[in-house]
Amino acid sequence: xxxxxxxxxxxxxxxxxxxxxxxxxxxxxxxxxxxxxxxxxxxxxxxxxxxxxxxxxxxxxxxxxxxxxxxxxxxxxxxxxxxxxxxxxxxxxxxxxxxxxxxxxxxxxxxxxxxxxxxxxxxxxxxxxxxxxxxxxxxxxxxxxxxxxxxxxxxxxxxxxxxxxxxxxxxxxxxxxxxxxxxxxxxxxxxxxxxxxxxxxxxxxxxxxxxxxxxxxxxxxxxxxxxxxxxxxxxxxxxxxxxxxxxxxxxxxxxxxxxxxxxxxxxxxxxxxxxxxxxxxxxxxxxxxxxxxxxxxxxxxxxxxxxxxxxxxxxxxxxxxxxxxxxxxxxxxxxxxxxxxxxxxxxxxxxxxxxxxxxxx
Numbered sequence: 001x002x003x004x005x006x007x008x009x010x011x012x013x014x015x016x017x018x019x020x021x022x023x024x025x026x027x028x029x030x031x032x033x034x035x036x037x038x039x040x041x042x043x044x045x046x047x048x049x050x051x052x053x054x055x056x057x058x059x060x061x062x063x064x065x066x067x068x069x070x071x072x073x074x075x076x077x078x079x080x081x082x083x084x085x086x087x088x089x090x091x092x093x094x095x096x097x098x099x100x101x102x103x104x105x106x107x108x109x110x111x112x113x114x115x116x117x118x119x120x121x122x123x124x125x126x127x128x129x130x131x132x133x134x135x136x137x138x139x140x141x142x143x144x145x146x147x148x149x150x151x152x153x154x155x156x157x158x159x160x161x162x163x164x165x166x167x168x169x170x171x172x173x174x175x176x177x178x179x180x181x182x183x184x185x186x187x188x189x190x191x192x193x194x195x196x197x198x199x200x201x202x203x204x205x206x207x208x209x210x211x212x213x214x215x216x217x218x219x220x221x222x223x224x225x226x227x228x229x230x231x232x233x234x235x236x237x238x239x240x241x242x243x244x245x246x247x248x249x250x251x252x253x254x255x256x257x258x259x260x261x262x263x264x265x266x267x268x269x270x271x272x273x274x275x276x277x278x279x280x281x282x283x284x285x286x287x288x289x290x291x292x293x294x295x296x297x298x299x300x301x302x303x304x305x306x307x308x309x310x311x312x313x314x315x316x317x318x319x320x321x322x323x324x325x326x327x328x329x330x331x332x333x334x335x336x337x338x339x340x341x342x343x344x345x346x347x348x349x350x351x352x353x354x355x356x357x358x359x360x361x
Contacts, residue, residue: 021198024191025341036323041165045172047326049180052077054214056177070177078170085166088240095241099267106270197344204340209333215300216329220247223292230284237271246285250292251328253312257289311335 036043052073059069176183191198224247231239242264249256264285272278315335319327327334 020192020195021201021341021344024195024198033322041168042172043326044165045169045176048077048169049173049176050210051213051217052173052177053180054210067178070174074170074174074177077173081170092241092244095238099238099241106266109270201337201340201344204343205333205337208336208340212333212336213330216251219250219292219296219300222296223247223250223288226288227285230288231281234277234281234284236281237267242267246288252316253309253332255313255316257292261285311339 032043055073056066056069059072060066064072224243227246228239228243231242236242245260245263249260252259265282268278268281272281312332312335315331315338316328319331319334321327323330
């Protein structure tokens with residue numbers, strides 16, 4: 001057993017490049033995992049600066065000096081950030097509170113509908129089963145209402161933390177973009193010089209991550225805006241809240257669209273019942289989903305990441321469980337990183353096997 005382990009170890013870690021890559025990966029993972037709460041504003045700023053960097057690069061290719069490119073992009077980002085913070089988010093929160101306040105009325109309508117079904121099909125829905133179902137629904141409604149109240153109180157208590165984010169994150173973003181080369185050069189000083197394999201993996205991942213994140217941000221905006229426009233045009237209640245949910249549902253492939261269909265259908269049903277408006281709305285919603293999957297995604301992700309659906313789902317569950325929203329957002333790029341590392345490791349092992357297979361002279 002010991003010989004088998006040593007053989008496996010020499011095959012995978014005999015090359016210094018592989019060891020350096022493993023150390024870098026473990027160091028980065030442990031840093032993010034252990035310091036994510038303490039350095040959360042820094043990590044958020046790094047992510048946002050990375051997203052904005054492609055706009056800065058585009059302006060530089062138009063012969064605009066980097067400093068002026070950074071100022072223009074940062075100004076635009078601040079404008080959008082202020083619009084979302086003081087314009088859109090309060091409206092979304094207000095609609096969420098209105099929806100929670102409306103839930104008891106929806107529950108009563110659901111109880112009446114179930115009571116009617118119980119009278120028509122007493123063998124399927126008994127009185128005991130209905131009473132148990134009513135109790136569970138009331139408990140869930142109470143829990144959700146309590147969560148909203150707690151969230152409101154917590155947001156007031158943590159106003160200082162919010163202000164810190166509002167000040168620190170934009171400031172960090174500006175300096176990360178302005179002094180990008182200085183910061184990167186300083187960081188590279190602490191890494192080993194023999195890191196060709198790590199550089200190769202990073203180049204592949206950087207290309208894929210950049211394409212994926214930019215495409216995903218655009219997809220969220222387009223799908224969310226289209227859904228909000230359709231919901232508002234058809235007069236659906238809580239159109240902005242549902243539009244935001246539909247937009248962010250694209251973060252979770254295969255699952256997000258199915259899950260967000262439930263609140264859309266429930267709110268439409270309680271507003272209109274099984275009338276023509278309900279049918280037209282669901283048809284329009286499924287058209288949006290079909291256009292997203294068959295038109296928008298191929299356009300935005302022309303250089304799509306070649307990952308198996310099982311790998312994508314496992315990545316979403318794993319990284320989402322570790323880092324929450326950001327883990328879900330970066331699940332596919334992180335899965336791409338794992339794939340690039342495996343491919344690089346295979347190249348190392350092939351080289352080692354070829355060296356072992358050469359006859360001694």
